[in-house]
Amino acid sequence: LRAANIIQSCPMAVLKICTRLWYADHHNSKSYYERDTLEFHYGVVDEYRCNYFPANAYNSPILYALNSNPLETVKFVIDFINQVSQNYKNNPWQDDRVDEVTLQLPNGVTVNQLHSQFFWNAYRGTSSPVMPYLIQSVLMALEKFLLQCGKEFELSLVEKILLDILSNSKSSMLAAVIASVVIAYPDKFFNIACILFQSIEYISADNHRAISEISAMSVSSGKFPAFYQQVQYESNQLSHRKMTLEQICFNYQYIGVQGKSEANNQKNISTIYSIIDKLNENLQNKQEKSIEYEVLIARIDRRKNKPHIVSKKDNQVLVQFETQLAPEVKQTSEKFLEQAAGDMKYSHLYLWSRYKWERNEKADEAQYSRYEEHPLSALGEAIEISSAVKNRKVLMPMNEYIPRYVCSIMVRDFYDLLSSYDIEFCRDIIINTLRDVIYGTEPYVFGDGYEECLRASLVLYDKCDDWRDELAFLYLAILTDKREKASRYSWEILSELSFSDEESPIHEKLINKLVLLYIRYQPLHKKLCVENPTTWGQSMRSVIIPKLFQSMTDTTSILEDTEYLRLATTIESEDAVALLSIIPRHTTNDFYLKIIESIIPSLSQFLVEGRVEYNFTIRHTAYRYLAA
Numbered sequence: 001l002r003a004a005n006i007i008q009s010c011p012m013a014v015l016k017i018c019t020r021l022w023y024a025d026h027h028n029s030k031s032y033y034e035r036d037t038l039e040f041h042y043g044v045v046d047e048y049r050c051n052y053f054p055a056n057a058y059n060s061p062i063l064y065a066l067n068s069n070p071l072e073t074v075k076f077v078i079d080f081i082n083q084v085s086q087n088y089k090n091n092p093w094q095d096d097r098v099d100e101v102t103l104q105l106p107n108g109v110t111v112n113q114l115h116s117q118f119f120w121n122a123y124r125g126t127s128s129p130v131m132p133y134l135i136q137s138v139l140m141a142l143e144k145f146l147l148q149c150g151k152e153f154e155l156s157l158v159e160k161i162l163l164d165i166l167s168n169s170k171s172s173m174l175a176a177v178i179a180s181v182v183i184a185y186p187d188k189f190f191n192i193a194c195i196l197f198q199s200i201e202y203i204s205a206d207n208h209r210a211i212s213e214i215s216a217m218s219v220s221s222g223k224f225p226a227f228y229q230q231v232q233y234e235s236n237q238l239s240h241r242k243m244t245l246e247q248i249c250f251n252y253q254y255i256g257v258q259g260k261s262e263a264n265n266q267k268n269i270s271t272i273y274s275i276i277d278k279l280n281e282n283l284q285n286k287q288e289k290s291i292e293y294e295v296l297i298a299r300i301d302r303r304k305n306k307p308h309i310v311s312k313k314d315n316q317v318l319v320q321f322e323t324q325l326a327p328e329v330k331q332t333s334e335k336f337l338e339q340a341a342g343d344m345k346y347s348h349l350y351l352w353s354r355y356k357w358e359r360n361e362k363a364d365e366a367q368y369s370r371y372e373e374h375p376l377s378a379l380g381e382a383i384e385i386s387s388a389v390k391n392r393k394v395l396m397p398m399n400e401y402i403p404r405y406v407c408s409i410m411v412r413d414f415y416d417l418l419s420s421y422d423i424e425f426c427r428d429i430i431i432n433t434l435r436d437v438i439y440g441t442e443p444y445v446f447g448d449g450y451e452e453c454l455r456a457s458l459v460l461y462d463k464c465d466d467w468r469d470e471l472a473f474l475y476l477a478i479l480t481d482k483r484e485k486a487s488r489y490s491w492e493i494l495s496e497l498s499f500s501d502e503e504s505p506i507h508e509k510l511i512n513k514l515v516l517l518y519i520r521y522q523p524l525h526k527k528l529c530v531e532n533p534t535t536w537g538q539s540m541r542s543v544i545i546p547k548l549f550q551s552m553t554d555t556t557s558i559l560e561d562t563e564y565l566r567l568a569t570t571i572e573s574e575d576a577v578a579l580l581s582i583i584p585r586h587t588t589n590d591f592y593l594k595i596i597e598s599i600i601p602s603l604s605q606f607l608v609e610g611r612v613e614y615n616f617t618i619r620h621t622a623y624r625y626l627a628a
Helices: 004-009 011-022 032-036 038-042 062-068 070-090 133-152 155-168 172-184 190-197 200-220 226-236 245-254 262-285 291-299 327-344 347-357 366-373 375-390 397-413 420-439 450-463 465-480 485-499 505-531 539-554 561-568 573-581 590-609 616-627
Strands: 099-104 110-115 305-313 316-323
Touching (some): 004 062, 038 070, 062 133, 070 110, 110 200, 133 155, 172 200, 200 347, 245 291, 291 316, 420 465, 420 539, 485 505, 505 590, 573 590
């Protein structure tokens, strides 16, 4: 934001800098932590070096460059997204499937685009697995610019830009952005819509995108800077977010394109029928037919949907459409819908738990009254969900996260209402969540309830003395591994202990324990990292963390204060910041003051060097502590 004038005055120079800074050859890296990042799979700069979190249209220079030099910047974005998509496809370490979709352009030329659901959701920040925040920010900027163009610029010019993007795109990330513009202005871009309708995969992906819009609210919640909240909130509130490619395809056949003649709309309907017939033909020729796609093709076909008038009121008629399906397809579809309805029945609990954790006044709305008035009913449903997850009966990812949010709320706000069984259930959910992410058996996904469980675990540490040793170790694992995303964000949560004005004897003991553990075992953690340079991805944590825990368990000797002070002098660079951050900021404790004095040389060197690979958040924490 502060560099907006510079970007707008020389956009091409800025884009050249982006080219140099954004791409990274992680495969040739000898650094263990780079192999354990989302960015590794896409060949882009590590989030640790360039912080683009939370993803936002203003988080990169792209939006300003688009406004200053749109044609060259659009070309830059196309090349960038094509490259990172191909990098992901070529990466032997990624486990998620990427397919290929073929589209035919009006001039008869065909284009092949790499596609997956998480590619499609990238511009909305709802991908699972999570897309690097740099890529999300670039796509959000492109969408914001194109939506503005669609609203203000001449139709033929914008259509040419959209067609040019589709023509040169090799990734459905860009096709999804084009789809958003088409859905926002369906009466303007019928021709572009028809290109997208050729892919039943894209129509299906956009339906899933619309369902996942519920999770896009996370960044507009109260945990992020006000500016980002406002931008994301405005983006989430756009009316077309609830619409899909399927709906506008159906609307074209019944409502037509506004402003066009009856003859023109009939011609458009014939065009859509031809596309649908081609989709059917392609599906029938496949050896393995997808019931989902067969139902979806029937749903978008006016010829296979029989209208029924449901009600009439105030000159308005409610019409319901019944899709004509083959008996075996209809039976399978009904089973799927029944299962989907079962998943969606927890949507109110999901929303309430998110609002309640954030202390958002929306949690008090009438639709959530049963949870507000009887919070244990929320816990009862969370227990049901947990059982369903264990039995693999829950399909929607957001349902799997509900127990984490609900249990965190119960521990934080309603601990005195809990029975011994309830406490045990909540404790298991919270601690197992921390274990899974910290040990690397489950990837960190933004909004999955991990951070909420970490905050709630601090309450458990206060209440459940039998679990303090394991919780202390999990906190130690977080502090020793700040470069991994989950650890870095949760490290910030732990560092809040030193800034808290609330006096808690238990937390004072926790701080003292963490300080001693960190000084003693951080050197061992670094040694283990050096000894395991070839462990890739999440497996690295699954190797190192258990060894660290075993060493701590086997150690029975108690060090003298002088030995701790000696070890503190050996702590280097950002490791010194982590140690500093957990020491109470206004301490008068002689031992803590001596530790601070011993790490000042290393800390000063770290702050003065200003090397780009040191994360801004860690440097900011150091300055914040020293300023306090």
